[in-house]
Amino acid sequence: MPSRPDADDPRLGDLSEGRLLRAILSRTAPATHTILGPGDDAAVIAAPSGSVVATTDTLVHGPDFRLAWTSGYDLGWKAAAVNLADIAAMGAQPTALLVALAIPRDLRLSFVERLADGLRDACAALAPGCAVVGGDLATSDVLTVAVTALGDLEGRQAVTRSGARPGDAVAVAGELGLAAHGLAILFDSFRDGGSPVPVDPARLAPGESGALSAQLRPVPPIGLGRIAAIAGATSMMDVSDGLALDAGRLAAASDVTIALRRAALGDEPNRALRGGEDHALLATFPDGVLPPGFRIIGEVREREVDALLCDEEPIEIRGWDPYRDWDSISG
Amino acid sequence: MPSRPDADDPRLGDLSEGRLLRAILSRTAPATHTILGPGDDAAVIAAPSGSVVATTDTLVHGPDFRLAWTSGYDLGWKAAAVNLADIAAMGAQPTALLVALAIPRDLRLSFVERLADGLRDACAALAPGCAVVGGDLATSDVLTVAVTALGDLEGRQAVTRSGARPGDAVAVAGELGLAAHGLAILFDSFRDGGSPVPVDPARLAPGESGALSAQLRPVPPIGLGRIAAIAGATSMMDVSDGLALDAGRLAAASDVTIALRRAALGDEPNRALRGGEDHALLATFPDGVLPPGFRIIGEVREREVDALLCDEEPIEIRGWDPYRDWDSISG
Structure with a gap:
């Protein structure tokens, strides 16, 4: 059930990378910690306490989600949430996401727009101030979303898996x-x-x-x-x-x-x-x-x-x- | 032409994620800027000048490389090099890579080991002190390598695309x-x-x-x-x-x-x-x-x-x- 006529919702194979990037970036929110956002070779994110926490996690169509069950919005939301959780698990504050999308050419633009909405809304709901600061677009027969999340420890030590002590x-x-x-x-x-x-x-x-x-x-x-x-x-x-x-x-x-x-x-x-x-x-x-x-x-x-x-x-x-x-x- | 007997070179579908991770991580080099390396929910990388430069770029089998032409070593090398170049283009020093691999289950372990070697050697040759600090493994019918590179500006401003002036x-x-x-x-x-x-x-x-x-x-x-x-x-x-x-x-x-x-x-x-x-x-x-x-x-x-x-x-x-x-x- 497409939400708008197909004529207004082109397949990605009919779009230039620049057009698709603009459609995605117009849906990102400003991030509190961003010094330089999307559009250059790389982004620059504040790391005021002198270190950065970094993690990456990938969702692949098939093992990790099915398009019949998962909307673009769901996929964006989940890709953000699972990565934010790894930053939180270190005791850190999430500051930024980078999103590498590998997308089949027959997917519709609206799917990717909703994916960008899901990424944005998950950040706003779960980690205010964190937002998508960069990414990459590739074509693939298998829809794949690889997100990297960055975080700041605010001067604390990272909380690792190895510090549990008897009596805790x-x-x-x-x-x-x-x-x-x-x-x-x-x-x-x-x-x-x-x-x-x-x-x-x-x-x-x-x-x-x-x-x-x-x-x-x-x-x-x-x-x-x-x-x-x-x-x-x-x-x-x-x-x-x-x-x-x-x-x-x-x-x-x-x-x-x-x-x-x-x-x-x-x-x-x-x-x-x-x-x-x-x-x-x-x-x-x-x-x-x-x-x-x-x-x-x-x-x-x-x-x-x-x-x-x-x-x-x-x-x-x-x-x-x-x-x-x-x-x-x-x- | 396999470099060793198939019995010593299992297909990835026959390995646990833990076994595969150990095989990869045993081939990474220590990184100068790493505060906490692979093995926890996230890595911690030094950002001494209070900001971090970040970029991501993906190589997908088909559009970006062909296995008939590209060895595991080549693929790892190129995935590192193209990301390091985006960090360099901001005027920054590369500090760390995160690598998200989505791999077909019939690929051999030796391919992924050589991919890890290529990542390591490209860092050593092109950006000494930078190394793989984290990653993610997923299965996919399409071999996909999404790398995120981080860098440090050493107190300088980022060099963007927008500063060219007439007369330069x-x-x-x-x-x-x-x-x-x-x-x-x-x-x-x-x-x-x-x-x-x-x-x-x-x-x-x-x-x-x-x-x-x-x-x-x-x-x-x-x-x-x-x-x-x-x-x-x-x-x-x-x-x-x-x-x-x-x-x-x-x-x-x-x-x-x-x-x-x-x-x-x-x-x-x-x-x-x-x-x-x-x-x-x-x-x-x-x-x-x-x-x-x-x-x-x-x-x-x-x-x-x-x-x-x-x-x-x-x-x-x-x-x-x-x-x-x-x-x-x-x-």
């Missing part, structure tokens, strides 16, 4: 398992002969729309990363591949054992342990410290035989692995 | 048209029924190997960007889409006319005007200033009717446009 509380901010629930709904209810079909809201059970939204337009607690760092988080990371896998990584990096309490993992603890893509913040805090938005889910102990326990039982450290878990045939 | 000399450092010559050799001599076939060095005429090398493993004058800035360049940019198009962009951004001299454009002035991908540095300098490595090719004038002249004749402002010039069928 293990806490989380944000959802656990909700995005995976949304993905399960898509795979279970919105496929026809294995192929994705558009979501029909009338076919959603009560409560399912929240899960779908968490999958398609995640709202990670970006601002709480900085708050956790100021409060004294000893370690922190973004839960992108499921709590079990990511808590296992944090335990390994810190050389400790993390003991989780199942009752603290919500109504669907297995989904909370295995489901990825929520981009919650997992952090450890000294005894007695718990900043707003975080809830305690366990404790840090001296390293035992097993790096990860739940109700004192060892937990297999696994989650989503794009190389093992994705099959372009069975999709 | 127009100068260039690096090759003009050589990479396009290399591409023409590939298309003319190393295809079979339209499909790329590997280069046979025995079939190259004298002088052609240099052109091929310029196309596959470009050596832009990265260090001269900083030198030009210190010398007082009034404007600068990277010539990636051909001199005519890029000089036209600089003239438009500066609201001036650029008058080139054909005799200064080498033995193949048309190729120099239209050929892209050399990543030479185009800069303007005040009268009497010409830093090492630059040669004068014209002058800046008050804006006339035409923004770009060559021997006083108007030149059409066009060059390589990935949206118009690439056709995945005719290739």
Whole structure:
């Protein structure tokens, strides 16, 4: 259902790169930290505290999203959100995004305009002051969005994965398992002969729309990363591949054992342990410290035989692995 | 011709993301400016002068390279070089690269290892102290390398495209048209029924190997960007889409006319005007200033009717446009 006549909505193969760039850049917001914005060979971003935090994460059509389920706006929003979460997980303030788009030539201009809107709105909602400062356009048969996010530590040390200490509380901010629930709904209810079909809201059970939204337009607690760092988080990371896998990584990096309490993992603890893509913040805090938005889910102990326990039982450290878990045939 | 038995060289679809990451990271070099390197949610890079220069550029299999012509090493080298050139064009010192790889599952591990070697060696050769500090791995049917480069201005202002002033000399450092010559050799001599076939060095005429090398493993004058800035360049940019198009962009951004001299454009002035991908540095300098490595090719004038002249004749402002010039069928 195109939102405007095709004559007003050319395919990208019929546009020059300059025309497409202008269409995208006219939709970006001014960024607080930008010294020189888009349009030159590179952008210049303020790094007042003398260092810059940088991360990159890519969404590829097929393994990471399906156009039948994901609008241009959703794709832009999610590409921003997942990268902002990695900056937040260091305790930093996001300052800028760079966006490399590889786009099929038969895609419509309106899709890319909405993608730019999603990027802009996610920044405005999740990390005010951060905006797209640069990018690159390429053609590809596979729609690919590679975003790089930059951030500023405001003079603090980065909060890494390796600082958890025995006696710390293990806490989380944000959802656990909700995005995976949304993905399960898509795979279970919105496929026809294995192929994705558009979501029909009338076919959603009560409560399912929240899960779908968490999958398609995640709202990670970006601002709480900085708050956790100021409060004294000893370690922190973004839960992108499921709590079990990511808590296992944090335990390994810190050389400790993390003991989780199942009752603290919500109504669907297995989904909370295995489901990825929520981009919650997992952090450890000294005894007695718990900043707003975080809830305690366990404790840090001296390293035992097993790096990860739940109700004192060892937990297999696994989650989503794009190389093992994705099959372009069975999709 | 695989360099080792297939049993020792698994396909990427048979590896975990962790295994592949370790294989890549074991091949990165330490970076002078890195405060926190790969392995956490994000990297932390020094930005001692309080700002960071950032750019991103993507190479997509098909429009940007062909595996029959391009080794993993070449691809890594070129992905680094084209991004380093954009940092240099701002007058900055490259400090770090982030690399987002989207890789088909049937590609061999050795290809990605050699790609990492090419990234490392290009940094070491072109921008010592700069190295890969982070990245992302995704699967895709289309091999895609999106690199983000960061740089430091060392307290100087960025040299933009908009500062050229009437009376300035127009100068260039690096090759003009050589990479396009290399591409023409590939298309003319190393295809079979339209499909790329590997280069046979025995079939190259004298002088052609240099052109091929310029196309596959470009050596832009990265260090001269900083030198030009210190010398007082009034404007600068990277010539990636051909001199005519890029000089036209600089003239438009500066609201001036650029008058080139054909005799200064080498033995193949048309190729120099239209050929892209050399990543030479185009800069303007005040009268009497010409830093090492630059040669004068014209002058800046008050804006006339035409923004770009060559021997006083108007030149059409066009060059390589990935949206118009690439056709995945005719290739």
